[in-house]
Amino acid sequence: MDTRLRALLHDLSTEMPIDVERSRRATVRRARGRRVVTAGVAVAAVVALVVVSVSALQLVGQPERVPAVTGPAPAPPAPDVTGVPPEVAATAQGIYDAAAAGDVDALGAFLDPNTFAHDFDSGSDPIPGWREDPSDLELMVAVLELPAAAPREIEGYGTITIWPYLIDTDFDTLSERERADLARLGYSENDVQLMIEGGYGYQGPRLAIDETGLWRSFTTVGE
Amino acid sequence: MDRERERAGEGGIDALYRAHAPEALRLAYLLTGDAALAEDLVQDAFVRVMGRFRDIRHRDAFWWYLRRTIVNLSTSHFRRRRVERAWLERQHPQEAAPPSRDLGDRDRLRQALMGLRPEQRAAIVLRFYEDLSEADTAEALGMPVGTVKSTVSRGLERLRHELPEDE
Numbered sequence A: 001m002d003t004r005l006r007a008l009l010h011d012l013s014t015e016m017p018i019d020v021e022r023s024r025r026a027t028v029r030r031a032r033g034r035r036v037v038t039a040g041v042a043v044a045a046v047v048a049l050v051v052v053s054v055s056a057l058q059l060v061g062q063p064e065r066v067p068a069v070t071g072p073a074p075a076p077p078a079p080d081v082t083g084v085p086p087e088v089a090a091t092a093q094g095i096y097d098a099a100a101a102g103d104v105d106a107l108g109a110f111l112d113p114n115t116f117a118h119d120f121d122s123g124s125d126p127i128p129g130w131r132e133d134p135s136d137l138e139l140m141v142a143v144l145e146l147p148a149a150a151p152r153e154i155e156g157y158g159t160i161t162i163w164p165y166l167i168d169t170d171f172d173t174l175s176e177r178e179r180a181d182l183a184r185l186g187y188s189e190n191d192v193q194l195m196i197e198g199g200y201g202y203q204g205p206r207l208a209i210d211e212t213g214l215w216r217s218f219t220t221v222g223e
Numbered sequence B: 001m002d003r004e005r006e007r008a009g010e011g012g013i014d015a016l017y018r019a020h021a022p023e024a025l026r027l028a029y030l031l032t033g034d035a036a037l038a039e040d041l042v043q044d045a046f047v048r049v050m051g052r053f054r055d056i057r058h059r060d061a062f063w064w065y066l067r068r069t070i071v072n073l074s075t076s077h078f079r080r081r082r083v084e085r086a087w088l089e090r091q092h093p094q095e096a097a098p099p100s101r102d103l104g105d106r107d108r109l110r111q112a113l114m115g116l117r118p119e120q121r122a123a124i125v126l127r128f129y130e131d132l133s134e135a136d137t138a139e140a141l142g143m144p145v146g147t148v149k150s151t152v153s154r155g156l157e158r159l160r161h162e163l164p165e166d167e
Helices: A002-013 A020-060 A086-100 A104-110 A127-132 A135-144 A176-184 A189-198 B003-007 B010-032 B035-051 B059-081 B083-091 B105-114 B118-128 B134-141 B145-162
Strands: A152-154 A158-163 A206-210 A215-219
Touching: A002 B010, A002 B105, A002 B118, A020 B010, A020 B035, A086 A104, A086 A135, A086 A206, A104 A127, A135 A206, A176 A189, B010 B035, B010 B059, B010 B118, B035 B059, B059 B118, B059 B134, B105 B118, B105 B145, B118 B134, B118 B145, B134 B145
Parallel strands: none
Antiparallel strands: A152 A158, A158 A206, A206 A215
C-alpha cells in the first residue's frame, strides 16, 4: 500500500496546473510589501527606544523623587521554574543567567551541538550564529521568565519541559494573564489576533529541556 | 552568504518564488484538492514566510518553513470554515455510497484524501508524498510522534478501504 500510495500521490499532484509566472508577480509584490511593513515595525521599535532613552536622560537633571512604598520589593528577575524538575530547573537557571549576561559561550555548556535543534534545524551548533547576532538571547530571557508547560513525554526525547506554558494555551479563550504574557514576548494585539484567526495557537519562541537537564531546542519561528 | 540568502535579497524574491512555487503548489493541491485554493494558500504562505525571512537564521531551511506554513494554513482553513464538510456534502450526497469502481485510481484517491480529517490528510501527504520521517512529520504538524503514528495509521486504514487493491 505504501509504495502504491506514494505513486498515486505523485500522480495526483501532477493535476495541479503549474504556471509560476502567472502568480509570481502578485505574490512577490505582496511579499515585498510585507517585508517593508516588517522593517517598518522594527524602525518604529527603535524610534520608541530612542524616545524612551531621551526621556530618561531628561529625567536625570530633575529633582529626585522618592517613590511611594506600596508593598514588598519586587523579586529580582529570574526564570520561572515552578513545578519544574530540579535538573531542568538548574539548566533553566544557567541558561537564564548566561543569556541575561549576554554570555553566548556560556550557553554552549548546556547543549549538545550534535542534537540541539535551533529553529527546527536539528544537530546544528547555534553558538556561532548567536555570537554573530545575539538577539535571540533576549528572547530566551523573556521566555524563561514565564512559567513552563507541564512536562511531557516525547518519543525519542524522553520527558521534556517546554517554556513558555503558552504552547498549551487555547487561543479561543485567552485570559488577560495570557494576553499580558504574549505582550511581554513582544506580540501586539494584532499579532495575537492573527494567531487566533490562524487557528494554530501559540507560534512564538519556545525553549525545551529534557529530564536530564540537557537543553534540547530553542525555536523562534513558529509559522 | 548561502544560496537562499542570496536568493532572498530584494532582487532575489523572484528567484525564491520560482524555485519553490512548483513544489509548494503541488503540496497545497494534495492538501486542498482545489487548484485555486492551493494557489491562494501558497501565495499567503510565501508572503508570510518572506515577511519573517530576515529573522530566520537558517536560510537553507526556507522550504521547511514554507511547507510548514502551507500545512498550517491548509489545516486551519478546513477547520475554521468547514469547507471540508461542504465539499463532502457536494461529493457524497448519499453518505453511505460505496467507492465507485468506475472511477480511476486518481479520482478515487482525490475523493479518499478529501474524506480524511485535515490533520490526517496532512500527515499522510507529509509521510508519503514529501517522504518525511515520523519525527519530521511530527515537527511539521506540531504534534507528538505518537499522535502522528496513530493519525497516519487511521488515515491509511481509511484509504485502504477507499482504495481497494486492484483485483
